[in-house]
Amino acid sequence: MNDTAIKNFCTWARNTLIEQVETRMRRFSVVEANALPEDATSVDGMPLSPDEQRQRSELLRLQREVGHAALAERAAYTWFNRLVAIRFMELRDYLPCRVRMLSADDGSFAPQVLKCALDVQIEGLDASRVMELMQTGDDEALFRCLFLAQCDELSSCIPGVFDRVGSAMELLLPDGLLRQDSVIDRLVTSIPEEDWERVEILGWMYQYYNAEVKDAFFKSKAKETPDTxxxxxxxxxxxxxxxxxxxxxxxxxxxxxxxxxxxxxxxxxxxxxxxxxxxxxxxxxxxxxxxxxxxxxxxxxxxxxxxxxxxxxxxxxxxxxxxxxxxxxxxxxxxxxxxxxxxxxxxxxxxxxxxxxxxxxxxxxxxxxxxxAPTKFQRDEAGCVIELPEDAAIMADQQFIDALEHLDEVGSLLNPTEAQLEALRADAARFAAEVESDSLFGRGLGVKLQDALRVCEALAxxxxxxxxxxxxxxxxxxxxxxxxxxxxxxxxxxxxxxxxxxxxxxxxxxxxxxxxxxxxxxxxxxxxxxxxxxxxxxxxxxxxxxxxxxxxxxxxxxxxxxxxxxxxxxxxxxxxxxxxxxxxxxxxxxxxxxxxxxxxxxxxxxxxxxxxxxxxxxxxxxxxxxxxxxNAFEGGKKLSDIGKPRQGLATGENARFVREWWEVGLDREKFDCKSIKESLEWIACRMLV
Missing domain, CATH: 3.40.50.150 (Vaccinia Virus protein VP39)
Structure with missing residues (x-):
């Protein structure tokens, strides 16, 4: 496997995808200081379809939740991950459509799916939309349509990797996917097909994708966070x-x-x-x-x-x-x-x-x-839980609540006790029942407790x-x-x-x-x-x-x-x-x-x-x-039984009392003494001078 080629591609792809995702974010006014309202119907004169309005609204919510930079990073990796997954599958003939999505049969960067767009069998693909795009000759738009349809089909096969079409991340799929030197072009041409024969390449690509982030973290000597x-x-x-x-x-x-x-x-x-x-x-x-x-x-x-x-x-x-x-x-x-x-x-x-x-x-x-994943409970300024009522069973164990809120750091080190599990089960059952009756605490708390219980039972x-x-x-x-x-x-x-x-x-x-x-x-x-x-x-x-x-x-x-x-x-x-x-x-x-x-x-x-x-x-x-x-350690006599080791003769401050040979003047040096006696006699004479 060509580690250098893979590492170079992944490092470059991360930076490129983040830049391209941020371009899409600006295009739809998903920016840090957003002047447009969340329900805007157009951006800079560009009308938004109902789907785009919904997607933009969801992205703005995510931006408030995780921050602008983290959202861009998440979107970039989402598309990196999906491109890599599809590349692996097309080379193994695992795609349900049995057609290469990113390359040609000869290995070149010429997506085979564009040549058979009318015949390709992708579940949920809008054939009329494909025909329309083929008539306009817009290969970029056609490829985007086919690629998203393929992702949608794979969402039912591998939902942990692919989302259903229409998800908010769809809005941040970069432009120019068919351009020369695009991420797809380099993915296809810079990594030899034989390197994709083993599934371990997926893990290597993930590690190399994060290499710069990892190096920057340890170089900064910063404290870890859930993101790092x-x-x-x-x-x-x-x-x-x-x-x-x-x-x-x-x-x-x-x-x-x-x-x-x-x-x-x-x-x-x-x-x-x-x-x-x-x-x-x-x-x-x-x-x-x-x-x-x-x-x-x-x-x-x-x-x-x-x-x-x-x-x-x-x-x-x-x-x-x-x-x-x-x-x-x-x-x-x-x-x-x-x-x-x-x-x-x-x-x-x-x-x-x-x-x-x-x-x-x-x-x-x-x-x-x-x-x-963590379960976050709302807190007041003093740090007290306010979403959970005071008589909730887990309220008796604040340290357990703290661990649940920091599971993105603690992770599988958490070892829930049976008492903690029982308290969590009781609360989850109680608030699950109240959710059905539209209680004061609402659906959010019941879902949070169920998620926390699912994770803790797995950890136990x-x-x-x-x-x-x-x-x-x-x-x-x-x-x-x-x-x-x-x-x-x-x-x-x-x-x-x-x-x-x-x-x-x-x-x-x-x-x-x-x-x-x-x-x-x-x-x-x-x-x-x-x-x-x-x-x-x-x-x-x-x-x-x-x-x-x-x-x-x-x-x-x-x-x-x-x-x-x-x-x-x-x-x-x-x-x-x-x-x-x-x-x-x-x-x-x-x-x-x-x-x-x-x-x-x-x-x-x-x-x-x-x-x-x-x-x-x-x-x-x-x-x-x-x-x-x-046996010597077990039956022998310890040195400490005989005496206590000491350092012996020492100046206590070498820099002050010891001189290197080049620090002594030539008139105070003699190199031709034949014996210790002669050297001592010479020193005695010099001291009398």
């Missing part, structure tokens, strides 16, 4: 690490239940258990397995889990076309605070399903990717397997609310988001479930994570771990490890560890990991019972430590 925390913490997981985590969690669960299965022979990163044990979740077949990624981003982990589950269903004799629906309905769940990333995850899983079931788009099946679920590349963000970048909330809810791991997620994943996983995580490896050694290590060692079981070389992760200078654990303690279990510290560069990390797994005698593969790490003060995950070294 998603893009700032997005980090695409390398394919080999995804495979390693999924194979040693989902794959491990499968092999423990079906040791006769041959599937593990296809898993290059699977580390077989050191011995049989009885502590695992029993399943009768693939339909029994649940897997969640609680910070799913663009869905890379879910996509590979889909592939493994598909193979499991096939091995058990299921028919191929039935499997995608079963996987999406029974097996996979994702959670994400960034709705744009969630769109990509939905799209990627839909593409996986369509690959195996050509009628999938007509089945009405949606992936279970939850956008963890347990899963057989949990796999994640959680967000990395240090506490120095937390907003005031986030800093206070993390300290209260994750006091032992409050210094970073990733460590908080490790603890939360322990709760998402069912008892004796399997988990896989990619994160910075600082948790393995640094004193501030000692309590996390103790919890992991004493209450869980590390089944495997790969420690990458310091520069072994492409895309960020982060010391990375990836590991899997069993959500329960298995006495005496020896996990498999791979140490890549001696192999420099991202390109060699995957092959060296495969080599170690295939040849445990390679010298950098280790088997170790994690309980032995407790022999070393601070409990570091020192899996490479020899038995002799561990």
């Amino acid at each position: 925390i998603g893009p700032a913490t997005q980090l695409f997981t390398p394919e080999w690490i995804v495979r390693y985590m999924v194979e040693n969690s989902l794959g491990r669960l499968w092999m423990l239940n079906f040791p006769e299965s041959a599937l593990c022979q296809k898993w290059d990163y699977y580390i077989a258990p050191d011995a049989e044990h009885e502590d695992f979740i029993r399943i009768d077949g693939p339909e029994d397995i649940t897997l969640c990624d609680p910070a799913c981003g663009s869905g890379h982990i879910l996509v590979y889990a889909f592939q493994l589950l598909f193979d499991m269903y096939v091995e058990r004799g299921y028919r191929e076309r039935e499997i995608p629906q079963l996987i999406l309905e029974k097996n996979l769940s994702g959670m994400e605070i960034d709705p744009r990333a969630a769109q990509i995850a939905n799209l990627a899983l839909a593409m996986c399903a369509r690959e195996h079931d050509r009628r999938f788009f007509g089945r009405g099946v949606q992936a279970d990717v939850l956008v963890v 679920r347990k899963f057989d397997c949990v796999v994640a590349n959680p967000p990395y963000m240090g506490s120095s970048s937390f907003s005031p609310f986030m800093s206070k909330w993390i300290k209260k809810n994750y006091p032992d791991v409050k210094s970073d988001l990733f460590s908080s997620f490790i603890v939360r994943i322990m709760d998402y996983a069912s008892e004796h479930g399997e988990a896989g995580i990619m994160c910075p490896f600082v948790w393995m050694f640094i004193g501030s994570y000692e309590k996390l290590r103790e919890k992991m060692i004493n209450e869980k079981t590390i089944t495997s771990l790969v420690q990458l070389e310091y520069s072994g992760f492409a895309g960020a200078t982060v010391p990375i490890c990836t590991f899997t654990f069993h959500n329960g303690y298995v006495d005496g279990y020896k996990g498999g560890y791979v140490r890549l510290s001696d192999f420099v560069g991202a390109a060699v990390q995957a092959p060296k990991t495969r080599e170690a797994i295939a040849n445990p005698d390679c010298g950098y593969f280790y088997r170790r019972n994690a309980k032995t790490f407790t022999q070393i003060p601070g409990t570091p995950i020192a899996y490479w430590a020899s038995d002799a070294l561990l």
